[in-house]
Amino acid sequence: MKNILFVASEAVPFIKTGGLADVVGSLPKCFDKNEYDVRVIIPKYLSMPWEYTSQLEFVAYFYMDIGYRNKYVGIFKLEWDGIIFYFIDNEAYFGGPKPYGDVKWDLEKFSYFSRAALSALPVIGFKPDIVHCHDWQTALVPIYMKDSFRGGEFYQNMKSIMTIHNLKFQGVWDIKTIQALTGLSDYYFTSDKLKVYDDANLLKGGIAYADFVTTVSETYAEEIKTPFYGEGLEGLMQARSNSLCGIVNGIDYNEYNPETDDRIYQKYNAINFRKEKAKNKKALQEHLGLEVNEKKMMIGLVSRLTDQKGLDLIAYVMDELCSDDIQFVVLGTGEEKYENMFRYFDWKYGNKVSANIYYSEDMSHKIYAACDAFLMPSLFEPCGLSQLMSLRYGTIPIVRETGGLKDTVEPYNQYESTGTGFSFANYNAHEMLGVIRYAEQIYYDRKREWNKLVDRAMAADFSWDVSARKYENLYSWLLGW
Secondary structure (H helix, E strand, O other): OEEEEEEOOOEOOOEOOOHHHHHHHHHHHHOOOOOEEEEEEEEOOOOOOHHHHOOOEEEEEEEEEEOOEEEEEEEEEEEEOOEEEEEEEOHHHHOOOOOOOOHHHHHHHHHHHHHHHHHHHHHHOOOOOEEEEEOHHHOHHHHHHHOOOOOOHHHOOOEEEEEEOOOOOOOEEEHHHHHHHHOOOHHHOOOOOOEEOOEEEHHHHHHHHOOEEEEOOHHHHHHOOOHHHHOOOHHHHHHOHHHEEEOOOOEOOOOOOOOOOOOOOOOOOOOOHHHHHHHHHHHHHHHHOOOOOOOOEEEEEEOOEOHHHOHHHHHHHHHHHHOOOEEEEEEOOEOHHHHHHHHHHHHHOOOOEEEEOOOOHHHHHHHHHHOOEEEEOOOOOOOOOHHHHHHHOOOEEEEEOOHHHHHHOOEOEOOOOEOOEEEEOOOOHHHHHHHHHHHHHHHHHOHHHHHHHHHHHHHOOOEHHHHHHHHHHHHHHHHOO
């Protein structure tokens, strides 16, 4: 039996701010239970829903030195969906209304969490062969494993993996502060370790000290070796390229299943979508006050409204796009300029554009099911989950060829009748508009070809099981079994 421990700052269903939680909560369930004992450790946030908090079982507590401080560490556990989750309890750190807030405070609490997660292992009696860490919040774990946890017999031969979900977030502050918070010696604050200019960078340290580094798609693993995507760490990524790989994320095929989804207006599957899928469109058109017409092409966008998502491209050509025979439905919140931009186009083109500036899981499912196409023109996208959901619902993705979007959406080829979506290469608004118009042409003039696209999209398999097999291969290789 191989023991694996996931260390992360969030996991569904307990706490979620983004895609990281989906990975940490869903992936462990998909490993072969006869070969792998995978457990998860996350902070015990006060903001977790009571239905979970009320079920937690107290395990133990102890006190731990970190830097100049002596801190209480409580441990709780809960078995959920066949996986054992551990929760590190300290209300001073995890008592706020949301998991992240002030950057400096986050640095302190996740330094504490990283050390507490390792310190708790002998107490809970679980000795992992591999500690699998996620993003900057747990990047100190591989460093501590090579530092103060190195000598103890319990920690011998333990390996670490660092997974980067988004290289943009790194955990950076001045060296003096980070040294005080982490209790690490001067040895670690040189430019080949944590130091970047005059600051300390936790993610950089985690990448440098982990036994292996993964990221969430093969293309992103290549992109982050270049200055444009490397966020200042491209040199380190090149240096680690022999122990760096990309494994694309999956989605939960039970939760995102048009055949059983209670959140959508009309259930459908790969066989009957030609008749049934359009009923979702008509119901959504009615709900949103758009012209009710199942023949009109509807394009969806469900996203955080930020620069990363390519929304400036949409702003640039929206008037031209709205001169076409389409409808455009947006769901999400984010930067004020983009929220207001979509509100403006909703006001200007009321019967064509619907801007829903809020977030709702129910509404997102309705949009995935109702739309004909789904737009994702991201500037960069480490993996992206929305395009996987839209494929699952037979809603054809139109994406920019970057990161996980390039790896998961095969561009349509009319001569060979292959592909699962449409894509464009350059970050250029009119190149995007050209591809959207090409998709419109196929939708309106070559309906049989469009339906075959939907067939192939719904047949694609991006379930967690596929990703889990790749992680199993990596774990076995790393342990030399």
